[in-house]
Amino acid sequence: MTTTSRRKNRAALTRALLAGTALLALAACGAGTEDRAARDRAARAGGTEAAVPAPREKRIDGLPGMPPVLDPEDVYAADRPGKLSPVVKDFPSRVYVPNTESDTVTVIDPETYEVVDTLRVGRQPQHVVPSWDLKTLWVNNNRGHTLTPVDPKTGKAGKPVEVHDPYNLYFTPNGKYAVVMASLDRELVFRDPHTMKRKKTVPVTCYGVNHADFSLDGRYFIVSCEFSGELLKVDTEKMKVVGQQRLPFDGAMPQDVKVSPDGKKFYIADMMADGMWIVDGDRFGKPTFLPTGKGCHGLYVSRDSREMYVSNRGEGTVSVFDFTRAKLTKKWRLPDGGSPDMGGVSADGKVLWLSGRYDAEVYAIDTRTGIQLARIKVGHGPHGLAVYPQPGRYSLGHTGVFR
Numbered sequence: 154m155t156t157t158s159r160r161k162n163r164a165a166l167t168r169a170l171l172a173g174t175a176l177l178a179l180a181a182c183g184a185g186t187e188d189r190a191a192r193d194r195a196a197r198a199g200g201t202e203a204a205v206p207a208p209r210e211k212r213i214d215g216l217p218g219m220p221p222v223l224d225p226e227d228v229y230a231a232d233r234p235g236k237l238s239p240v241v242k243d244f245p246s247r248v249y250v251p252n253t254e255s256d257t258v259t260v261i262d263p264e265t266y267e268v269v270d271t272l273r274v275g276r277q278p279q280h281v282v283p284s285w286d287l288k289t290l291w292v293n294n295n296r297g298h299t300l301t302p303v304d305p306k307t308g309k310a311g312k313p314v315e316v317h318d319p320y321n322l323y324f325t326p327n328g329k330y331a332v333v334m335a336s337l338d339r340e341l342v343f344r345d346p347h348t349m350k351r352k353k354t355v356p357v358t359c360y361g362v363n364h365a366d367f368s369l370d371g372r373y374f375i376v377s378c379e380f381s382g383e384l385l386k387v388d389t390e391k392m393k394v395v396g397q398q399r400l401p402f403d404g405a406m407p408q409d410v411k412v413s414p415d416g417k418k419f420y421i422a423d424m425m426a427d428g429m430w431i432v433d434g435d436r437f438g439k440p441t442f443l444p445t446g447k448g449c450h451g452l453y454v455s456r457d458s459r460e461m462y463v464s465n466r467g468e469g470t471v472s473v474f475d476f477t478r479a480k481l482t483k484k485w486r487l488p489d490g491g492s493p494d495m496g497g498v499s500a501d502g503k504v505l506w507l508s509g510r511y512d513a514e515v516y517a518i519d520t521r522t523g524i525q526l527a528r529i530k531v532g533h534g535p536h537g538l539a540v541y542p543q544p545g546r547y548s549l550g551h552t553g554v555f556r
Contacts, residue, residue: 213225213369213370214370215326215370215371215372216325216326216327216370216371216372216389216390217327217390218327218328218329219326219327219370219371220326220546220547220556222369222370223556225369225416226414226415227414227415227458228369228412228414228415228416228556229414229454229458229555229556230458231544231545231546231555231556232454232456232458232543232544232545232555232556233456233457233544234456234500234501234502234544235500235501235544236544236545237500237542237543237544238287238542238544238545238546240286240287240288241287241305241541241542243306244305244306244541244542245305245306245308246262246263246264246499246500246541246542247260247261247262247263247269247305247308247541248260248261248262248263248506248515248538248539248540248541249261249281249290249303249538249539249541250281250508250515250531250532250535250538251274251278251279251280251281251292251293251535251536251537251538252278252513252531252532252533252534252535252536253277253278253279253295253533253534253535253536254277254532254533254534255532255533255534256273256274256275256276256277256278256294256297257271257272257273257274257278257532258271258272258274258278258281258292258303258310259271259515259531259532259535260272260308261515261529261531263499263504263506263517263540266517266526266527266529267529268529268530268531269308270308271532272292272301272303272308272310273310274292274294274297274301274310274313275292275294275296275297275298275299275301275313276294276295276296276297277294277295277296277297278292278293278294278295278297278301278536279293279294279295279319279320279321279536279537280292280293280320280321280322280495280536280537280539280551280552281293281303281537281538281539281541281552282321282322282323282537282539282548282550282551282552282553283305283539283541283542283543283548283550283553283555284324284346284548285324285325285328285331285346285547285548285549285550286328286346286547286548287542287545287547287548288305289302289303289304289305290302290303290304290305290539290541291303291322292310293319293320293321293322293537294313294319295318295319295320295336297313298315298316298317298318298319299313299314299315299316299319300313300314300316300319300322300349301313301314302314305541305542314348314349316333316342316344316349317335317338317342318333318335318336318337318338318340319333319334319335320333320334320335320336320337320362320363321333321334321336321363321364321365321537321550321551322334322550322551323365323374323549323550323551324346324547324548324549324550325343325367325371325389326367326371326389326547326549326556327371328346328547329346330343330344330345330346330352330392331343331344331345331346331349331550332344332365332550334362334363334364334365334376335362336361336362336363336379337361339356339357339358339359339360339362340354340355340356340357340362341354341355341357341362341376341387341392341394342354342355343355343392353392355387355392355393355394357378357385357394358397359378359381359383359385359397360378360379360380360381360383361378361379361380361381362376362377362378362379362385363376363377363378363379363407363408364376364377364407364408364409364410364551365377365387365410365551366410366411366412366419366549366554367389367412367549368412368416368434368435369412369415369416370416371389372388372389372390373386373387373388373389373395373434374386374387374389375387375410375412375419375421375432375434375437376410377407377408377409377410377421378407379406379407379408380406381399382399382400382402382404382405382406382407382425383397383398383399383400383407384396384397384398384400384407384421384430384432384437384440385397386434386437396437398437398439400421400423400426400430400440401439401440402423402425402426402442404425405423405425405426406423406424406425406426407421407422407423407430408421408422408423408424408449408450408451409421409422409450409451409452409495409551410422410452411452411453411454411461411554412434413476414454414458414476416434417433417434417435418431418432418433418434419431419432419433419434420452420461420474421440422445422449422450422451422452422463423449424448424449424450424466424467426442426449427444427445427446427447427448427449427465427467428442428443428444428445428446428449429442429443429445429449429452429463429474430442431443443474443481445463445465445472445474445481446463446465446467446468446470446472446484447465447466447467447468448465448466448467448468448492449463449464449465449466449472450464450465450466450493450494450495451463451464451466451493451494451495451496451507452464453496453497453498453505454498455498455502455520456498456501456502456544457502458476459475459476459477460473460474460475460476460482461473461474461476462474462498462505462520464493464494464495464496464507465493466492466493466494466510467492469486469487469490469491469492469493470484470485470486470487470493471484471485471487471493471505471507471518471523472484472485473485473523483523485518485523485524487516487518487525488525489528491509491512491514491516491528492509492510492511492512493507493508493509493516494507494508494509494510494535494536494537495507495508495510495536495537495538495552496508496515496538496540496552497538497539497540497543497552497553498520498540498543499540499543500540500542500543500544502520503519503520503521504517504518504519504520504526505517505518505520506518506538506540507538508531508535508536508537508538509528509535510534510535510536511534513530513531513532513533513534513535514528514529514530514531514535515527515528515529515531515535515538516528516529517529537551537552538552539552539553540552540553541553543555
């Protein structure tokens, strides 16, 4: 074979190898695109695509004793429509409304929008809180210094338990402790989640400990301090404040706290700044700010984890925040005004329920259109209403934060 022939053969071989490599790369790229498309179709349909391999699991080193994280990209993965725990399957669907000035809880049937019962409880009930094990609803009688247990299966109130200054109530993700937000006492009180006996008291230097939410791994939680405009970062296992900062707004009044689906950011409603503060929970650095509306107060995540409903109490509106686009996309205005405050989303995700704090009423809002479905008269000063039952494996407290 001549030198010229060998060169021609090598050139032909090189071209063939390059062509083969290109075809393989194209095939691989096409397969990846198809896999992603199939996963997207499955996600939208709420199911899985059998032919598509599951993505590699990301290990989350969670708080000891905490149930495993279902999806490291979505802390609300257990909250999809229809995912009711066997514990709550026999509970009737109800809306429980604590009336702070009437010392009652109004019980509403969400199917008929009718009041079906009124429970007498302690003085100044602030929130109705599902227990970690989902079996009990605790009514926080702030000035009565008691918690009233309600059986969600029968709707009957039980014997009150003495607990000092229970403005709000949360549960650690492992179910080991209840955490009482003792607002005026300036304490975080860790208690037995069943008997409510005090286990550890953590004094704080801010005023008005109020609302909270936990990190993806459950190892810390962020707390709002309403009356001093501050935030706390608390180590869950050590039961110790590990960070504290003042919000960069004169007269800040932080309220509800909600972690993003990916667990990377915390959103804090501020009713005086009229919007949400956004802070990286791990770094706990300086927060950014997003205006939403006058009296920004409550934060509620949609059942598909794509949006968050923001109640603007001072202007009678609800803003809709898109997590992926990191922007507000809609604003719903209540007809005839109102004071939308605290609440929750129906089990099927179709209705947002909010108390009308200054108007002795409750609003039911269609989450697809923003149209008001009902306006129901209740007692005076309705506050932290709970929609129950809801999807989820366990409750972190407040008016229903489930994972």
